[in-house]
Amino acid sequence: MTETFDKWMIKAGFDAREISQVNYRIALYWGILSMAAITGLFLTLIVV
Incomplete structure (x- = not known):
């Protein structure tokens, strides 16, 4: 997931x-x- 994201970001010019x-x-x-x-x-669990 992150590798693909990084590759896409590099392609996008970052x-x-x-x-x-x-x-x-x-x-x-x-x-x-x-x-x-x-x-x-x-908090919800404590209150209820």
Whole structure:
């Protein structure tokens, strides 16, 4: 998945630094979203 994504990004004209920055940003957003989802689920379970 990531290899294909990187190849596509290179084809799209991004350089390696930008790719790693984008991947880092995506990972960061997903990390925050999953943390929020887990926290929300946990709180819901406690409240209910």
